[in-house]
Amino acid sequence: MTLSRRKFLIQSTLLGCSAAASPLLTPVTLAAAPGDNRLVVIILRGAMDGLGVVRPYGDANFTSYRPSLANREGTQDLDGFFALNGALGDLMPLWRAKELAFVHAVSTPYRDKRSHFDGQDLLETGSNDSAAAPKAGATGWLNRALGLLPDARQETAFSVGPARMLLLDGPQPYSSWSPNADLEMSPQTEALLAKIYADDPLFADSAEMAMALSAKTDATMARGREGNAKILAAFAAARLNEETRIASFSIGGWDTHNNQSRNLARALGQLSQAILALKSGLGANWQRTTVMAVTEFGRTARENGTKGTDHGTGGAMVLAGGALNGGQVFGQWPGLGEFDLYQNRDLQPTDDVRRYMGWALRDLFGMEASAIGSTVFPGVDMGENVGIIA
Numbered sequence: 547m548t549l550s551r552r553k554f555l556i557q558s559t560l561l562g563c564s565a566a567a568s569p570l571l572t573p574v575t576l577a578a579a580p581g582d583n584r585l586v587v588i589i590l591r592g593a594m595d596g597l598g599v600v601r602p603y604g605d606a607n608f609t610s611y612r613p614s615l616a617n618r619e620g621t622q623d624l625d626g627f628f629a630l631n632g633a634l635g636d637l638m639p640l641w642r643a644k645e646l647a648f649v650h651a652v653s654t655p656y657r658d659k660r661s662h663f664d665g666q667d668l669l670e671t672g673s674n675d676s677a678a679a680p681k682a683g684a685t686g687w688l689n690r691a692l693g694l695l696p697d698a699r700q701e702t703a704f705s706v707g708p709a710r711m712l713l714l715d716g717p718q719p720y721s722s723w724s725p726n727a728d729l730e731m732s733p734q735t736e737a738l739l740a741k742i743y744a745d746d747p748l749f750a751d752s753a754e755m756a757m758a759l760s761a762k763t764d765a766t767m768a769r770g771r772e773g774n775a776k777i778l779a780a781f782a783a784a785r786l787n788e789e790t791r792i793a794s795f796s797i798g799g800w801d802t803h804n805n806q807s808r809n810l811a812r813a814l815g816q817l818s819q820a821i822l823a824l825k826s827g828l829g830a831n832w833q834r835t836t837v838m839a840v841t842e843f844g845r846t847a848r849e850n851g852t853k854g855t856d857h858g859t860g861g862a863m864v865l866a867g868g869a870l871n872g873g874q875v876f877g878q879w880p881g882l883g884e885f886d887l888y889q890n891r892d893l894q895p896t897d898d899v900r901r902y903m904g905w906a907l908r909d910l911f912g913m914e915a916s917a918i919g920s921t922v923f924p925g926v927d928m929g930e931n932v933g934i935i936a
Contacts, residue, residue: 577692577714577792582834583869583910584786586793586824587688587903589713590817590841591666592800595855596862597847597893598810600648600875601629607882611848615806615855624648628875633814637821640866644873645825645832647934649863649902651877653843653895655925660857662801665842670712672900674925680712687903688794689716691922694913713794779820783827786835791911795820800841804852821866833868836906836935840899846891847882860893863902869910871936876902900926902934909935 598615602608604627609616620632624641628650640646655675656668667673671680672687693716775797782793797820799813817839825832844861860880865872880886880894888894900923907913907922908931915928 577688577718577790581791581911582831584791584793584828584831584835584867585906585910586782586786586835586837586867587713588817588820588837588839588864589666589670589711589794589796590800590813590839590864591796591798592662592802592813592841593665593843593845593857594800594813594841594861595802595806595810595845595858596650596841596860597845598802598806598855599631599634599814599864600624600650600862601631602627602650602879602882603629605879605882607847611882613849614853615849617807624875627879631810631814633811634818636818637866640821640825641873644936645866645868645870647865647870647872647874647876649865649876649897649899649934651860651880651893651896652863652899652902653860654899656843657859658889660843660859662842662857667712669840669842669899672903672923672926674923684712685716686711686713687900687922688713688792689718691907691911691913691918692718692792694917694921695911711794711796775816775820776823779823780827783824786828787831797839802845802854803850803856804854806849806854809854817864825866835867836869836910837864837866838903838906839864839866840903844893847887847893848891858892859888860895861899863899865934869935871934876932876934898926901928902932904928905932906935 597608597612601616601621603616603618603621618629620635621629622632622635622638622641623629628648630638630641637646654665654668655673656665659665667680667684668675670686671684672690673680673684778795782790782795786793797813797816799809799816802809802813821837821839824835824837828835840863841861843857843859845855845858847858849855878896880896882893884890886894904915904918904923904926905928907918908915908928913922919926919928
């Protein structure tokens with residue numbers, strides 16, 4: 547199915563704040579690095595609902611906050627307290643093999659504005675600014691990390707997909723590859739969309755209507771999005787089997803303001819297929835691979851009136867790979883009592899998502915923790931090793 551730029555712009559207007567989470571914006575970046583370990587970073591655009599993915603049934607408040615979203619049907623028990631959304635059920639063999647893990651109650655330093663655009667920018671730049679968007683010319687944390695690898699061959703870095711990722715922006719050069727698609731967005735169009743959705747209102751009637759329209763997307767387009775995630779993952783795996791050691795791509799569709807049960811399941815299906823495509827494509831190299839799926843922020847603890855959730859704060863990470871110290875849910879659980887919530891609405895963040903990404907870099911590629919805290923993620927408190935790598 548082809549999609550003209552004009553039709554895409556019209557669709558984005560209908561999607562409201564979900565424009566930043568569009569499943570069409572799915573670039574992949576890759577770069578070579580020394581050693582045998584591999585790292586795959588997947589950006590989940592649109593704010594994944596961590597509470598809907600790794601469900602804290604052990605917290606008495608969870609089901610009361612979500613009368614229509616806390617159904618246990620299809621869920622898979624993880625540790626007696628948390629259960630996995632059934633849409634990720636195909637990944638349970640990885641959990642049992644300790645090749646799947648999660649981190650709960652994490653976030654970037656971003657707070658309160660809850661804008662997809664700003665939130666994603668801070669996630670990809672690794673910025674320590676708690677409120678403002680990164681300044682013009684900001685570099686991506688993965689690009690800065692490459693600068694710490696003395697034997698990295700940056701000329702073999704790639705940006706794969708129809709749009710660039712800020713994650714790899716910076717002085718290190720990279721090439722581009724995109725799957726077949728009739729889609730082009732000029733810088734002017736990107737700037738226009740950013741301006742239109744800059745305020746990103748939380749409860750606007752127009753946003754609810756837009757999401758209702760978006761939920762009616764036909765099955766052909768849905769299959770196309772799922773196939774695109776698999777294509778990107780398969781391409782990344784093929785490169786990782788050669789000289790590439792670091793790859794990143796994005797999956798959209800995580801903005802679940804309404805009808806979350808269906809929309810979240812669809813997005814999780816794409817993530818599941820991407821992870822399984824990586825495992826299949828990497829073969830023996832899967833045992834030296836760590837996959838980190840991260841998102842710009844979480845969603846509200848309570849469901850809203852349209853059986854969805856709105857923009858929140860604390861979220862979750864999805865981890866996979868044979869190099870992982872898996873089979874567990876990492877992080878400090880803050881509780882869901884009214885006085886435990888952030889601003890009485892969101893899961894309270896108890897750790898910095900950048901710290902987990904930083905320790906992955908340290909354990910996979912031997913970077914100094916002090917250099918990660920000063921150069922890759924300025925201002926992050928690395929603390930003790932979080933232990934996600936075996």
